[in-house]
Amino acid sequence: MQNKITVGIIREGRVPHDFRTPFTPDQIAQLNIEFPAHKFVVQHSPFRCYSDNEYLSKGVEVCNDMSHCDILFGIKEVPVDELIADKTYFFFSHTIKKQEHNRKLLQTILKKNIRLIDYECLTKATGERLIGFGRYAGIVGTYNSFLAYGKKYGLFDMKPAIECKTYQNLIKEIKPIKLPPIKILFTGNGRVSHGALEILRLLKIKSCTPDEIRTKKFNEPVYAQLMEENYNEHKNGRNWEMLHFYKNPSQYVSTMNQFISSCVIFIHCAFWHREAPVFFTNETYLNPEFTIKVIGDISCDLHGPIPSTLRSSTNEDPVYGYDAGTQKETNPYLKNTVDVMAVDNLPCALPRDTSNDFGIDLSQKVVPALLSGVEDDMIDRATITKGGRLTMPFEYLSDFVQ
Template identity: 30%
Template sequence: MACFTRSMAFCRSGSQPWRISYRHLSSSPTNKPCIGIRREESSVWERRAPLAPHHVRTLTRDGFQVVIQPSTRRAYSMFEYIDAGAELSEDLSVADVILGVKAMPVECLEMLSNKTVAFFSHTIKAQESSMPLLDGCIEKNVRILDYEKILAESGQRIVAFGHFAGTAGMINILHGVGLRLLALGFHTPLMHIGGAHNYSSTSAAKAAIANVGREIQYGLMPKSMHPLTFVFSGNGNVSRGAQEVFKQLPVQWIQPKDLEAVAKSGDNRRFYGCIVDRFDHLYRTEGGGYNDEEFLEFPERYSSNFVEKVAPHMSVLMNGIYWTPAHARLLTKQNIYPLLQKRGPVHHGLGGMPSRLLAIGDISCDLGGSIEFITRSTTLDNMFEIYDAESDNYTTDFSSDGILYMSIDNLPAQLPREATDFFGDQLLAFVPELARADWSKSLDDVQISSSLKDAMITYDKSLTPGYKYIDDLRAAQD
């Protein structure tokens, strides 16, 4: 394997800043279990890594070899990984297991043949865009371990970025609502909030939002606007990350039953927050009360009255729920249309709210899922679109009729260092057993925990038994 390691010498060319100089070494595999870390190539915004330098330091001190592909885009520099004991190499063939964050391009599979690769594969719902990658992994015998399916006995995800998706998503939607209101004729303190990537850290973003909160308390929201109500669907990691940011504003938390009254007569010197959990809107279609255990096992038995009880009284929806085709939708193309016809106050042509419902932050990013009309992702380059229910069209014109939405599938990339630290803290416990595993054995005989075995999507050029259903989903799509 051709490896690179940092030279002790530095070079300077004219007025160029100090740069690392590398010397080429020829090295043979060691007897140490080896972990590879991929360079992320899915997006120019992707600056995360599965492990931070301090995680690498722990592994190298515990007798593991860590090889990392060079990248100047990572939020943590190559310097920091090398100082932690990692080696730099384009070639990861020496690694026993290779860690990434997002799915790699199909053309990268050639160098990963017969390897175990851990990443978010986005294949478990037979997502059409990810099927070429799944087919390529099966053909090349690339064993996929999907972080999304590393679960505790309770079914809760163990290794996830969800908290930071909620954090970044909430910052972004406050920014977007400020822009939307300005386009509708209202200057608000929300104009002082930028996108999440504009802040060096979560704490810097929270400080800026707290300053905006003081302006709201001082009465600087336009008097002609109705009070803003924010609904958080679900109360898991994603929702709690969003709530943590929202709490920097002057907030009054209310119950779903209070939404209608607050929407009519609330105080513009505060925002209203409402958490809507499963039991608040789901009901058994054939009668009977809500039962959580039954719902988790048989979600298809339940319908939702979200559109009747909650949606007419909300200004912003932060959607953080898990959804499959067996689950009831929160909003459909049919029931969103009447909501957008309920126009808010218009004052002398100087500013008008096209409807109470201003925006949706679809943090879950299940396209065509719990929010049926969100069928296309937005990006960190273009974070928002307006959906016009009447024409069933999308636009980037913030002054047009419709609802602003954000549906970005890599939100934590806006807070890359903190997200990497958080994710690596969870992943690190599993890395040693992955690196020591004998992948030449059958999956039943590999000495890894059941949580990891259950997260293996492919093995021995085939879908594993727990994921054979993907073939059925694909057949149904044809």
């Protein structure tokens, strides 16, 4: 018979605090019913989007000390001084790309014999991710991009998404706006871009092809969705093959310049590889034909494909300006600058909605496998450390943690 497992939901220790939670009060209550042989508890938090009392009202135990828990669920990186030795942790560690700022975190996890399971690595056997906040990143980032456009041209005034509190309030805020016949580009075809599409469709903006947005005139607002093959080509003219591009991004050049004179808003939702060509250079912005005035860099790759993304912005103050002449940041909404929306934690603007959807996925796709009592391939694939060592798929991090 399987031993009783105590699962704890930890408070977010990073500053500024993240308001999200892996599970809502209703979800924890339901999990305690579905898995009576085990127990789910919540750590006290003064800033979580659901109060302690909301968990208590559902019969969920709230406590400060989590040392009695076997498995701990969080959202963002856990501060190293809050890590408890010999436990299993679930959170977004941001270590698998050798992010320098989290080197000490991974070193401490190994030293403390912690099993780290990273949400980003929870995938199907095909490699498709199972868990994430991408949809809401797309929703909030696209909303804030229109906020920037409205303020820049004095057409409408929307409050930042974080002040909307919920997705329904955000819809009420953006739905009444009327757009002139502008052209909008966005990249990507994953969860983030699907979230962006929700907002574009909510506004009843007509879609068109990449060729049409370059060559045709419209008397209504339109958007085009760009895939990698629409803005990259092989240096030697090789026929497009997606797999070859993913494996050899340095062999390609950007063709994004073909779109610079046709669009006003550019929303970046796609994954960008560090060896792939950049979308624009600063010289692109100085081209008299460059018409893009608002860039929603939802992917927020610093020192990446978009030179105007100088820094991450915040949900409270999501937009800043960029002067291509000086290559420096300015106040937003000036006449001759490009406005940049580059928030790096967009889903946190709607913490209750994002927590609810995230908790549904965890409850349905992860918890049953976790508590089944047998080894599970999905859980194993997402395990970065175990027994004080890096697991085989993540041994490439060895030099990073030495």
